[in-house]
Amino acid sequence: MNNVTKLLVLGAALASAPAAAQKVSSISLGVAVAQTSNVSLFGQEQVAGAKVAEKLINAAGGVNGTPIKLVYQDAGGDENGAINAFQSLINKSRVLGIVGPTLSQQAFAADPVAERAKVPVLGISNTAKGIPQIGTYVARVSAPIAVIAPAAVKQALKLNPKIKKVAVMYAQNDAFSVSETETFQSTLKAQGLNIVTVQKSLTTDTDFTTQVTAVINSGAELVVVSALAADGGNIVKQLRQFGYKGLIVGGNGFNTANVFPVCQKDCDGVLVAQAYSPSQKSAVNQKFVSEYRKLYKKDPPQFAAQAYAGIQVFVDALKVIDKKKKLSTWDLAALRTELNKQVLAGKYSTPLGELRFDKDGEVNQKEFFVARIKMKDAKNGSFVFDK
Ligand code: 1QQ
Structure with missing residues:
Protein backbone atom coordinates (compact mmCIF):
# COMPACT_ATOMS: atom_id res chain seq x y z
CA MET A 1 0.00 0.00 0.00
CA ASN A 2 1.48 3.38 -0.93
CA ASN A 3 1.06 6.43 1.28
CA VAL A 4 -1.78 7.93 -0.72
CA THR A 5 -3.76 4.68 -0.59
CA LYS A 6 -3.05 4.40 3.15
CA LEU A 7 -4.45 7.90 3.67
CA LEU A 8 -7.54 7.09 1.61
CA VAL A 9 -8.20 3.97 3.66
CA LEU A 10 -7.72 5.87 6.90
CA GLY A 11 -9.99 8.66 5.65
CA ALA A 12 -12.73 6.18 4.82
CA ALA A 13 -12.42 4.58 8.25
CA LEU A 14 -12.68 7.97 9.98
CA ALA A 15 -15.65 9.00 7.87
CA SER A 16 -17.60 5.93 8.88
CA ALA A 17 -16.47 6.06 12.51
CA PRO A 18 -18.68 8.90 13.85
CA ALA A 19 -21.92 7.10 13.01
CA ALA A 20 -20.83 3.98 14.85
CA ALA A 21 -19.58 5.71 17.99
CA GLN A 22 -21.88 8.74 18.11
CA LYS A 23 -22.19 9.82 21.75
CA VAL A 24 -25.48 10.91 23.25
CA PRO A 144 -56.30 -0.58 18.89
CA ILE A 145 -59.63 0.33 17.42
CA ALA A 146 -60.71 -3.29 17.81
CA VAL A 147 -60.97 -2.82 21.58
CA ILE A 148 -62.43 0.73 21.55
CA ALA A 149 -64.99 0.87 18.74
CA PRO A 150 -67.48 -1.72 20.05
CA ALA A 151 -68.28 0.46 23.08
CA ALA A 152 -69.88 3.16 20.91
CA VAL A 153 -72.16 0.65 19.16
CA LYS A 154 -73.29 -0.74 22.51
CA GLN A 155 -74.01 2.78 23.73
CA ALA A 156 -76.15 3.46 20.64
CA LEU A 157 -78.17 0.31 21.35
CA LYS A 158 -78.63 1.39 24.94
CA LEU A 159 -80.01 4.74 23.78
CA ASN A 160 -82.28 3.09 21.18
CA PRO A 161 -82.81 -0.64 21.77
CA LYS A 162 -85.17 -0.79 18.74
CA ILE A 163 -82.38 -0.34 16.21
CA LYS A 164 -82.25 -3.19 13.68
CA LYS A 165 -81.08 -1.67 10.39
CA VAL A 166 -77.62 -0.13 10.24
CA ALA A 167 -75.76 1.71 7.48
CA VAL A 168 -71.97 1.62 7.46
CA MET A 169 -69.79 4.27 5.80
CA TYR A 170 -66.01 4.33 5.51
CA ALA A 171 -63.05 5.96 3.78
CA GLN A 172 -61.58 3.27 1.57
CA ASN A 173 -58.21 5.00 1.02
CA ASP A 174 -57.25 5.16 4.70
CA ALA A 175 -55.77 2.21 6.61
CA PHE A 176 -57.32 3.19 9.93
CA SER A 177 -60.81 3.67 8.44
CA VAL A 178 -60.64 0.29 6.68
CA SER A 179 -59.51 -1.41 9.88
CA GLU A 180 -62.12 0.35 11.98
CA THR A 181 -65.03 -0.50 9.69
CA GLU A 182 -64.08 -4.20 9.91
CA THR A 183 -64.36 -3.97 13.69
CA PHE A 184 -67.62 -2.03 13.50
CA GLN A 185 -69.15 -4.46 11.02
CA SER A 186 -68.28 -7.54 13.06
CA THR A 187 -69.57 -5.84 16.22
CA LEU A 188 -72.86 -5.00 14.49
CA LYS A 189 -73.26 -8.59 13.31
CA ALA A 190 -72.40 -9.94 16.75
CA GLN A 191 -75.16 -7.72 18.18
CA GLY A 192 -77.64 -9.31 15.76
CA LEU A 193 -78.07 -6.14 13.71
CA ASN A 194 -78.71 -6.00 10.00
CA ILE A 195 -76.18 -4.09 7.85
CA VAL A 196 -78.44 -2.69 5.13
CA THR A 197 -75.80 -0.80 3.15
CA VAL A 198 -72.03 -0.23 3.11
CA GLN A 199 -70.95 3.06 1.50
CA LYS A 200 -67.37 3.88 0.56
CA SER A 201 -65.75 7.28 0.08
CA LEU A 202 -62.31 8.93 -0.01
CA THR A 203 -60.71 11.08 2.68
CA THR A 204 -60.32 13.80 0.03
CA ASP A 205 -64.05 13.80 -0.91
CA THR A 206 -66.22 16.75 0.02
CA ASP A 207 -69.48 15.80 -1.69
CA PHE A 208 -71.17 12.67 -0.32
CA THR A 209 -74.53 13.02 -2.10
CA THR A 210 -74.37 9.53 -3.64
CA GLN A 211 -73.46 7.76 -0.40
CA VAL A 212 -75.85 9.75 1.78
CA THR A 213 -78.75 9.18 -0.64
CA ALA A 214 -78.10 5.43 -0.53
CA VAL A 215 -78.07 5.52 3.28
CA ILE A 216 -81.38 7.41 3.47
CA ASN A 217 -82.98 5.01 0.95
CA SER A 218 -81.79 2.00 2.96
CA GLY A 219 -84.04 2.93 5.87
CA ALA A 220 -81.13 2.73 8.34
CA GLU A 221 -81.86 3.52 11.98
CA LEU A 222 -78.19 3.89 12.87
CA VAL A 223 -75.25 5.10 10.76
CA VAL A 224 -71.70 4.13 11.68
CA VAL A 225 -68.96 6.27 10.10
CA SER A 226 -65.23 5.46 9.82
CA ALA A 227 -63.41 8.42 8.29
CA LEU A 228 -61.04 11.24 9.20
CA ALA A 229 -62.08 14.61 10.64
CA ALA A 230 -62.76 16.74 7.55
CA ASP A 231 -64.49 14.08 5.43
CA GLY A 232 -66.22 12.59 8.47
CA GLY A 233 -67.56 15.97 9.56
CA ASN A 234 -68.93 16.60 6.08
CA ILE A 235 -70.57 13.16 5.95
CA VAL A 236 -72.44 13.92 9.19
CA LYS A 237 -73.46 17.37 7.95
CA GLN A 238 -74.79 15.99 4.67
CA LEU A 239 -76.61 13.09 6.38
CA ARG A 240 -78.56 15.65 8.44
CA GLN A 241 -79.09 18.01 5.50
CA PHE A 242 -80.60 15.14 3.51
CA GLY A 243 -82.95 14.40 6.40
CA TYR A 244 -81.41 11.50 8.31
CA LYS A 245 -82.79 11.65 11.87
CA GLY A 246 -81.38 8.56 13.60
CA LEU A 247 -78.33 8.02 15.77
CA ILE A 248 -74.81 8.35 14.36
CA VAL A 249 -71.72 6.60 15.70
CA GLY A 250 -68.44 8.18 14.64
CA GLY A 251 -65.10 6.41 14.94
CA ASN A 252 -61.76 7.67 16.17
CA GLY A 253 -61.63 10.24 13.35
CA PHE A 254 -64.34 12.17 15.21
CA ASN A 255 -62.31 12.30 18.38
CA THR A 256 -61.36 15.95 18.05
CA ALA A 257 -63.05 19.29 18.67
CA ASN A 258 -61.74 20.23 15.23
CA VAL A 259 -64.69 18.40 13.61
CA PHE A 260 -67.07 20.86 15.27
CA PRO A 261 -66.54 23.69 12.75
CA VAL A 262 -67.02 21.15 9.93
CA CYS A 263 -70.40 19.62 10.85
CA GLN A 264 -71.35 22.54 13.14
CA LYS A 265 -74.80 22.13 14.73
CA ASP A 266 -75.19 18.83 12.87
CA CYS A 267 -72.39 17.27 14.97
CA ASP A 268 -74.79 17.29 17.88
CA GLY A 269 -75.41 13.84 19.32
CA VAL A 270 -72.69 11.91 17.45
CA LEU A 271 -71.41 9.10 19.69
CA VAL A 272 -67.65 8.57 19.87
CA ALA A 273 -65.75 5.96 21.88
CA GLN A 274 -62.66 7.30 23.63
CA ALA A 275 -59.45 5.93 25.09
CA TYR A 276 -59.25 8.85 27.51
CA SER A 277 -61.38 10.82 29.90
CA PRO A 278 -60.28 14.00 31.68
CA SER A 279 -62.03 12.64 34.77
CA GLN A 280 -59.53 9.75 35.07
CA GLN A 365 -54.99 -0.39 28.63
CA LYS A 366 -57.88 -0.96 30.98
CA GLU A 367 -60.43 1.83 30.75
CA PHE A 368 -62.48 3.10 27.80
CA PHE A 369 -65.27 5.65 27.57
CA VAL A 370 -68.02 6.81 25.26
CA ALA A 371 -68.74 10.49 24.70
CA ARG A 372 -71.48 12.33 22.87
CA ILE A 373 -70.89 15.56 21.00
CA LYS A 374 -72.89 18.45 22.38
CA MET A 375 -72.83 21.63 20.33
CA LYS A 376 -73.30 25.02 21.98
CA ASP A 377 -73.34 27.05 18.78
CA ALA A 378 -72.13 26.64 15.20
CA LYS A 379 -68.44 26.26 16.10
CA ASN A 380 -68.19 25.41 19.78
CA GLY A 381 -69.13 22.24 21.50
CA SER A 382 -67.80 19.57 23.80
CA PHE A 383 -67.63 15.85 24.36
CA VAL A 384 -70.05 14.84 27.09
CA PHE A 385 -69.12 11.53 28.71
CA ASP A 386 -71.98 9.06 29.07
CA LYS A 387 -72.05 7.09 32.27
C1 1QQ B 1 -55.37 6.13 12.87
C2 1QQ B 1 -56.38 6.85 13.64
C3 1QQ B 1 -56.66 8.24 13.25
C4 1QQ B 1 -58.08 8.62 13.43
C5 1QQ B 1 -55.75 9.07 14.11
C6 1QQ B 1 -55.84 10.51 13.97
O1 1QQ B 1 -56.88 6.33 14.62
O2 1QQ B 1 -54.95 6.57 11.78
O3 1QQ B 1 -54.99 5.03 13.30
Whole structure:
Protein backbone atom coordinates (compact mmCIF):
# COMPACT_ATOMS: atom_id res chain seq x y z
CA MET A 1 0.00 0.00 0.00
CA ASN A 2 1.48 3.38 -0.93
CA ASN A 3 1.06 6.43 1.28
CA VAL A 4 -1.78 7.93 -0.72
CA THR A 5 -3.76 4.68 -0.59
CA LYS A 6 -3.05 4.40 3.15
CA LEU A 7 -4.45 7.90 3.67
CA LEU A 8 -7.54 7.09 1.61
CA VAL A 9 -8.20 3.97 3.66
CA LEU A 10 -7.72 5.87 6.90
CA GLY A 11 -9.99 8.66 5.65
CA ALA A 12 -12.73 6.18 4.82
CA ALA A 13 -12.42 4.58 8.25
CA LEU A 14 -12.68 7.97 9.98
CA ALA A 15 -15.65 9.00 7.87
CA SER A 16 -17.60 5.93 8.88
CA ALA A 17 -16.47 6.06 12.51
CA PRO A 18 -18.68 8.90 13.85
CA ALA A 19 -21.92 7.10 13.01
CA ALA A 20 -20.83 3.98 14.85
CA ALA A 21 -19.58 5.71 17.99
CA GLN A 22 -21.88 8.74 18.11
CA LYS A 23 -22.19 9.82 21.75
CA VAL A 24 -25.48 10.91 23.25
CA SER A 25 -25.37 14.72 23.47
CA SER A 26 -28.84 15.61 24.77
CA ILE A 27 -32.05 13.85 25.66
CA SER A 28 -33.91 14.62 22.44
CA LEU A 29 -37.16 12.93 21.53
CA GLY A 30 -38.83 13.39 18.15
CA VAL A 31 -42.45 14.40 17.62
CA ALA A 32 -43.47 13.56 14.04
CA VAL A 33 -47.11 14.57 13.74
CA ALA A 34 -49.20 16.47 11.18
CA GLN A 35 -48.79 20.21 11.60
CA THR A 36 -50.11 20.92 8.09
CA SER A 37 -52.87 19.46 5.84
CA ASN A 38 -56.32 18.26 6.97
CA VAL A 39 -54.59 15.71 9.20
CA SER A 40 -53.36 18.61 11.38
CA LEU A 41 -56.93 18.68 12.73
CA PHE A 42 -55.58 15.82 14.89
CA GLY A 43 -51.94 16.94 14.90
CA GLN A 44 -52.64 20.28 16.56
CA GLU A 45 -54.01 18.50 19.60
CA GLN A 46 -51.00 16.16 19.63
CA VAL A 47 -48.60 19.11 19.64
CA ALA A 48 -50.61 20.72 22.44
CA GLY A 49 -50.34 17.55 24.54
CA ALA A 50 -46.62 17.15 23.81
CA LYS A 51 -45.94 20.73 24.92
CA VAL A 52 -47.63 20.08 28.24
CA ALA A 53 -45.61 16.87 28.62
CA GLU A 54 -42.30 18.66 28.03
CA LYS A 55 -43.22 21.41 30.48
CA LEU A 56 -44.43 19.18 33.31
CA ILE A 57 -41.70 16.56 32.87
CA ASN A 58 -38.93 19.16 32.90
CA ALA A 59 -40.50 20.97 35.86
CA ALA A 60 -40.29 17.64 37.69
CA GLY A 61 -36.58 17.23 36.88
CA GLY A 62 -36.63 15.67 33.39
CA VAL A 63 -34.64 12.44 33.33
CA ASN A 64 -33.09 12.29 36.81
CA GLY A 65 -32.11 15.98 36.66
CA THR A 66 -31.42 16.38 32.92
CA PRO A 67 -34.13 18.16 30.91
CA ILE A 68 -35.62 16.57 27.82
CA LYS A 69 -35.91 18.37 24.50
CA LEU A 70 -38.73 17.68 22.06
CA VAL A 71 -37.87 18.10 18.39
CA TYR A 72 -40.93 18.71 16.21
CA GLN A 73 -40.91 17.67 12.58
CA ASP A 74 -44.07 18.18 10.52
CA ALA A 75 -45.18 14.81 9.13
CA GLY A 76 -47.91 16.37 6.98
CA GLY A 77 -50.90 14.31 5.96
CA ASP A 78 -49.40 11.62 3.74
CA GLU A 79 -46.84 8.82 3.66
CA ASN A 80 -43.99 10.88 2.19
CA GLY A 81 -44.40 13.61 4.77
CA ALA A 82 -44.08 11.05 7.55
CA ILE A 83 -41.07 9.32 5.96
CA ASN A 84 -39.23 12.64 5.55
CA ALA A 85 -39.99 13.67 9.12
CA PHE A 86 -38.70 10.33 10.44
CA GLN A 87 -35.50 10.53 8.38
CA SER A 88 -34.77 14.04 9.56
CA LEU A 89 -35.37 13.18 13.22
CA ILE A 90 -33.26 10.02 13.01
CA ASN A 91 -30.30 11.29 10.97
CA LYS A 92 -30.17 15.06 11.54
CA SER A 93 -31.64 15.58 14.99
CA ARG A 94 -30.37 12.21 16.24
CA VAL A 95 -33.31 11.73 18.58
CA LEU A 96 -33.47 8.76 20.95
CA GLY A 97 -37.02 7.84 19.99
CA ILE A 98 -40.00 9.14 18.02
CA VAL A 99 -43.68 9.60 18.84
CA GLY A 100 -45.96 9.61 15.79
CA PRO A 101 -46.88 9.69 12.98
CA THR A 102 -50.52 10.85 13.19
CA LEU A 103 -52.23 8.34 10.87
CA SER A 104 -51.92 4.55 10.68
CA GLN A 105 -51.79 5.10 6.92
CA GLN A 106 -48.54 7.04 7.48
CA ALA A 107 -47.22 4.62 10.11
CA PHE A 108 -47.29 1.67 7.72
CA ALA A 109 -44.92 3.68 5.45
CA ALA A 110 -42.70 5.52 7.96
CA ASP A 111 -42.30 3.05 10.82
CA PRO A 112 -40.20 0.67 8.67
CA VAL A 113 -37.70 3.55 8.27
CA ALA A 114 -37.25 3.67 12.06
CA GLU A 115 -37.19 -0.11 12.23
CA ARG A 116 -34.27 -0.27 9.79
CA ALA A 117 -32.42 2.47 11.70
CA LYS A 118 -33.17 0.72 15.03
CA VAL A 119 -34.91 3.76 16.52
CA PRO A 120 -37.86 3.14 18.86
CA VAL A 121 -41.24 4.50 17.74
CA LEU A 122 -44.31 4.93 19.90
CA GLY A 123 -47.58 5.37 18.02
CA ILE A 124 -49.74 7.89 19.87
CA SER A 125 -52.75 7.79 17.55
CA ASN A 126 -52.27 4.73 15.32
CA THR A 127 -55.18 2.41 15.99
CA ALA A 128 -55.34 0.14 12.93
CA LYS A 129 -54.77 -3.56 13.22
CA GLY A 130 -51.14 -4.59 12.68
CA ILE A 131 -49.23 -1.48 13.79
CA PRO A 132 -47.10 -3.06 16.58
CA GLN A 133 -46.33 -5.95 14.24
CA ILE A 134 -44.54 -3.61 11.79
CA GLY A 135 -41.34 -4.30 13.67
CA THR A 136 -39.40 -4.84 16.88
CA TYR A 137 -38.90 -1.09 17.34
CA VAL A 138 -42.59 -0.22 16.93
CA ALA A 139 -45.02 -0.02 19.85
CA ARG A 140 -48.06 2.13 20.57
CA VAL A 141 -49.84 3.79 23.48
CA SER A 142 -52.99 4.26 21.35
CA ALA A 143 -55.29 1.33 22.03
CA PRO A 144 -56.30 -0.58 18.89
CA ILE A 145 -59.63 0.33 17.42
CA ALA A 146 -60.71 -3.29 17.81
CA VAL A 147 -60.97 -2.82 21.58
CA ILE A 148 -62.43 0.73 21.55
CA ALA A 149 -64.99 0.87 18.74
CA PRO A 150 -67.48 -1.72 20.05
CA ALA A 151 -68.28 0.46 23.08
CA ALA A 152 -69.88 3.16 20.91
CA VAL A 153 -72.16 0.65 19.16
CA LYS A 154 -73.29 -0.74 22.51
CA GLN A 155 -74.01 2.78 23.73
CA ALA A 156 -76.15 3.46 20.64
CA LEU A 157 -78.17 0.31 21.35
CA LYS A 158 -78.63 1.39 24.94
CA LEU A 159 -80.01 4.74 23.78
CA ASN A 160 -82.28 3.09 21.18
CA PRO A 161 -82.81 -0.64 21.77
CA LYS A 162 -85.17 -0.79 18.74
CA ILE A 163 -82.38 -0.34 16.21
CA LYS A 164 -82.25 -3.19 13.68
CA LYS A 165 -81.08 -1.67 10.39
CA VAL A 166 -77.62 -0.13 10.24
CA ALA A 167 -75.76 1.71 7.48
CA VAL A 168 -71.97 1.62 7.46
CA MET A 169 -69.79 4.27 5.80
CA TYR A 170 -66.01 4.33 5.51
CA ALA A 171 -63.05 5.96 3.78
CA GLN A 172 -61.58 3.27 1.57
CA ASN A 173 -58.21 5.00 1.02
CA ASP A 174 -57.25 5.16 4.70
CA ALA A 175 -55.77 2.21 6.61
CA PHE A 176 -57.32 3.19 9.93
CA SER A 177 -60.81 3.67 8.44
CA VAL A 178 -60.64 0.29 6.68
CA SER A 179 -59.51 -1.41 9.88
CA GLU A 180 -62.12 0.35 11.98
CA THR A 181 -65.03 -0.50 9.69
CA GLU A 182 -64.08 -4.20 9.91
CA THR A 183 -64.36 -3.97 13.69
CA PHE A 184 -67.62 -2.03 13.50
CA GLN A 185 -69.15 -4.46 11.02
CA SER A 186 -68.28 -7.54 13.06
CA THR A 187 -69.57 -5.84 16.22
CA LEU A 188 -72.86 -5.00 14.49
CA LYS A 189 -73.26 -8.59 13.31
CA ALA A 190 -72.40 -9.94 16.75
CA GLN A 191 -75.16 -7.72 18.18
CA GLY A 192 -77.64 -9.31 15.76
CA LEU A 193 -78.07 -6.14 13.71
CA ASN A 194 -78.71 -6.00 10.00
CA ILE A 195 -76.18 -4.09 7.85
CA VAL A 196 -78.44 -2.69 5.13
CA THR A 197 -75.80 -0.80 3.15
CA VAL A 198 -72.03 -0.23 3.11
CA GLN A 199 -70.95 3.06 1.50
CA LYS A 200 -67.37 3.88 0.56
CA SER A 201 -65.75 7.28 0.08
CA LEU A 202 -62.31 8.93 -0.01
CA THR A 203 -60.71 11.08 2.68
CA THR A 204 -60.32 13.80 0.03
CA ASP A 205 -64.05 13.80 -0.91
CA THR A 206 -66.22 16.75 0.02
CA ASP A 207 -69.48 15.80 -1.69
CA PHE A 208 -71.17 12.67 -0.32
CA THR A 209 -74.53 13.02 -2.10
CA THR A 210 -74.37 9.53 -3.64
CA GLN A 211 -73.46 7.76 -0.40
CA VAL A 212 -75.85 9.75 1.78
CA THR A 213 -78.75 9.18 -0.64
CA ALA A 214 -78.10 5.43 -0.53
CA VAL A 215 -78.07 5.52 3.28
CA ILE A 216 -81.38 7.41 3.47
CA ASN A 217 -82.98 5.01 0.95
CA SER A 218 -81.79 2.00 2.96
CA GLY A 219 -84.04 2.93 5.87
CA ALA A 220 -81.13 2.73 8.34
CA GLU A 221 -81.86 3.52 11.98
CA LEU A 222 -78.19 3.89 12.87
CA VAL A 223 -75.25 5.10 10.76
CA VAL A 224 -71.70 4.13 11.68
CA VAL A 225 -68.96 6.27 10.10
CA SER A 226 -65.23 5.46 9.82
CA ALA A 227 -63.41 8.42 8.29
CA LEU A 228 -61.04 11.24 9.20
CA ALA A 229 -62.08 14.61 10.64
CA ALA A 230 -62.76 16.74 7.55
CA ASP A 231 -64.49 14.08 5.43
CA GLY A 232 -66.22 12.59 8.47
CA GLY A 233 -67.56 15.97 9.56
CA ASN A 234 -68.93 16.60 6.08
CA ILE A 235 -70.57 13.16 5.95
CA VAL A 236 -72.44 13.92 9.19
CA LYS A 237 -73.46 17.37 7.95
CA GLN A 238 -74.79 15.99 4.67
CA LEU A 239 -76.61 13.09 6.38
CA ARG A 240 -78.56 15.65 8.44
CA GLN A 241 -79.09 18.01 5.50
CA PHE A 242 -80.60 15.14 3.51
CA GLY A 243 -82.95 14.40 6.40
CA TYR A 244 -81.41 11.50 8.31
CA LYS A 245 -82.79 11.65 11.87
CA GLY A 246 -81.38 8.56 13.60
CA LEU A 247 -78.33 8.02 15.77
CA ILE A 248 -74.81 8.35 14.36
CA VAL A 249 -71.72 6.60 15.70
CA GLY A 250 -68.44 8.18 14.64
CA GLY A 251 -65.10 6.41 14.94
CA ASN A 252 -61.76 7.67 16.17
CA GLY A 253 -61.63 10.24 13.35
CA PHE A 254 -64.34 12.17 15.21
CA ASN A 255 -62.31 12.30 18.38
CA THR A 256 -61.36 15.95 18.05
CA ALA A 257 -63.05 19.29 18.67
CA ASN A 258 -61.74 20.23 15.23
CA VAL A 259 -64.69 18.40 13.61
CA PHE A 260 -67.07 20.86 15.27
CA PRO A 261 -66.54 23.69 12.75
CA VAL A 262 -67.02 21.15 9.93
CA CYS A 263 -70.40 19.62 10.85
CA GLN A 264 -71.35 22.54 13.14
CA LYS A 265 -74.80 22.13 14.73
CA ASP A 266 -75.19 18.83 12.87
CA CYS A 267 -72.39 17.27 14.97
CA ASP A 268 -74.79 17.29 17.88
CA GLY A 269 -75.41 13.84 19.32
CA VAL A 270 -72.69 11.91 17.45
CA LEU A 271 -71.41 9.10 19.69
CA VAL A 272 -67.65 8.57 19.87
CA ALA A 273 -65.75 5.96 21.88
CA GLN A 274 -62.66 7.30 23.63
CA ALA A 275 -59.45 5.93 25.09
CA TYR A 276 -59.25 8.85 27.51
CA SER A 277 -61.38 10.82 29.90
CA PRO A 278 -60.28 14.00 31.68
CA SER A 279 -62.03 12.64 34.77
CA GLN A 280 -59.53 9.75 35.07
CA LYS A 281 -58.48 9.99 38.71
CA SER A 282 -54.71 9.38 38.77
CA ALA A 283 -52.48 12.15 40.13
CA VAL A 284 -50.58 12.33 36.84
CA ASN A 285 -53.81 12.89 34.92
CA GLN A 286 -55.14 15.53 37.26
CA LYS A 287 -51.86 17.43 36.94
CA PHE A 288 -52.02 17.10 33.16
CA VAL A 289 -55.66 18.28 33.06
CA SER A 290 -55.01 21.33 35.21
CA GLU A 291 -51.94 22.39 33.22
CA TYR A 292 -53.78 21.81 29.93
CA ARG A 293 -56.74 23.90 31.11
CA LYS A 294 -54.39 26.65 32.25
CA LEU A 295 -52.68 26.80 28.84
CA TYR A 296 -55.57 26.13 26.46
CA LYS A 297 -58.70 27.01 28.47
CA LYS A 298 -60.34 23.66 27.80
CA ASP A 299 -60.22 20.01 28.82
CA PRO A 300 -57.54 17.94 27.12
CA PRO A 301 -58.83 15.76 24.27
CA GLN A 302 -57.82 12.12 23.74
CA PHE A 303 -55.12 12.90 21.14
CA ALA A 304 -53.39 15.33 23.52
CA ALA A 305 -53.49 12.81 26.37
CA GLN A 306 -52.08 10.06 24.15
CA ALA A 307 -49.24 12.35 23.04
CA TYR A 308 -48.47 13.08 26.69
CA ALA A 309 -48.51 9.37 27.49
CA GLY A 310 -46.11 8.52 24.64
CA ILE A 311 -43.52 11.03 25.79
CA GLN A 312 -43.96 9.99 29.39
CA VAL A 313 -43.33 6.33 28.53
CA PHE A 314 -40.03 7.24 26.84
CA VAL A 315 -39.01 9.42 29.79
CA ASP A 316 -39.91 6.83 32.43
CA ALA A 317 -37.93 4.20 30.53
CA LEU A 318 -34.93 6.55 30.17
CA LYS A 319 -34.95 7.19 33.94
CA VAL A 320 -34.56 3.46 34.60
CA ILE A 321 -31.69 3.16 32.11
CA ASP A 322 -29.95 6.29 33.44
CA LYS A 323 -29.94 4.87 36.98
CA LYS A 324 -27.98 1.86 35.77
CA LYS A 325 -25.63 3.75 33.45
CA LYS A 326 -25.61 7.55 32.95
CA LEU A 327 -27.25 8.45 29.63
CA SER A 328 -24.36 10.77 28.65
CA THR A 329 -21.96 7.80 28.62
CA TRP A 330 -23.93 5.78 26.05
CA ASP A 331 -23.39 5.46 22.33
CA LEU A 332 -26.46 6.71 20.51
CA ALA A 333 -27.14 3.43 18.69
CA ALA A 334 -26.77 1.34 21.84
CA LEU A 335 -29.02 3.64 23.84
CA ARG A 336 -31.76 3.58 21.20
CA THR A 337 -31.76 -0.21 21.37
CA GLU A 338 -31.74 -0.23 25.17
CA LEU A 339 -34.58 2.32 25.22
CA ASN A 340 -36.67 0.09 22.99
CA LYS A 341 -36.09 -2.83 25.33
CA GLN A 342 -36.88 -0.83 28.46
CA VAL A 343 -40.09 0.67 26.99
CA LEU A 344 -41.49 -2.83 26.52
CA ALA A 345 -40.37 -3.98 29.97
CA GLY A 346 -41.93 -1.20 32.04
CA LYS A 347 -45.29 -0.39 33.61
CA TYR A 348 -46.50 3.19 33.37
CA SER A 349 -48.98 5.31 35.27
CA THR A 350 -50.17 7.80 32.64
CA PRO A 351 -53.15 10.10 32.04
CA LEU A 352 -54.65 7.15 30.08
CA GLY A 353 -54.44 5.03 33.24
CA GLU A 354 -51.96 2.26 33.80
CA LEU A 355 -50.23 1.07 30.62
CA ARG A 356 -47.97 -1.84 29.81
CA PHE A 357 -46.99 -3.55 26.58
CA ASP A 358 -47.07 -7.09 25.28
CA LYS A 359 -44.02 -8.55 23.52
CA ASP A 360 -45.12 -7.11 20.15
CA GLY A 361 -45.41 -3.60 21.58
CA GLU A 362 -49.22 -3.68 21.70
CA VAL A 363 -50.58 -1.55 24.51
CA ASN A 364 -52.55 -3.01 27.35
CA GLN A 365 -54.99 -0.39 28.63
CA LYS A 366 -57.88 -0.96 30.98
CA GLU A 367 -60.43 1.83 30.75
CA PHE A 368 -62.48 3.10 27.80
CA PHE A 369 -65.27 5.65 27.57
CA VAL A 370 -68.02 6.81 25.26
CA ALA A 371 -68.74 10.49 24.70
CA ARG A 372 -71.48 12.33 22.87
CA ILE A 373 -70.89 15.56 21.00
CA LYS A 374 -72.89 18.45 22.38
CA MET A 375 -72.83 21.63 20.33
CA LYS A 376 -73.30 25.02 21.98
CA ASP A 377 -73.34 27.05 18.78
CA ALA A 378 -72.13 26.64 15.20
CA LYS A 379 -68.44 26.26 16.10
CA ASN A 380 -68.19 25.41 19.78
CA GLY A 381 -69.13 22.24 21.50
CA SER A 382 -67.80 19.57 23.80
CA PHE A 383 -67.63 15.85 24.36
CA VAL A 384 -70.05 14.84 27.09
CA PHE A 385 -69.12 11.53 28.71
CA ASP A 386 -71.98 9.06 29.07
CA LYS A 387 -72.05 7.09 32.27
C1 1QQ B 1 -55.37 6.13 12.87
C2 1QQ B 1 -56.38 6.85 13.64
C3 1QQ B 1 -56.66 8.24 13.25
C4 1QQ B 1 -58.08 8.62 13.43
C5 1QQ B 1 -55.75 9.07 14.11
C6 1QQ B 1 -55.84 10.51 13.97
O1 1QQ B 1 -56.88 6.33 14.62
O2 1QQ B 1 -54.95 6.57 11.78
O3 1QQ B 1 -54.99 5.03 13.30
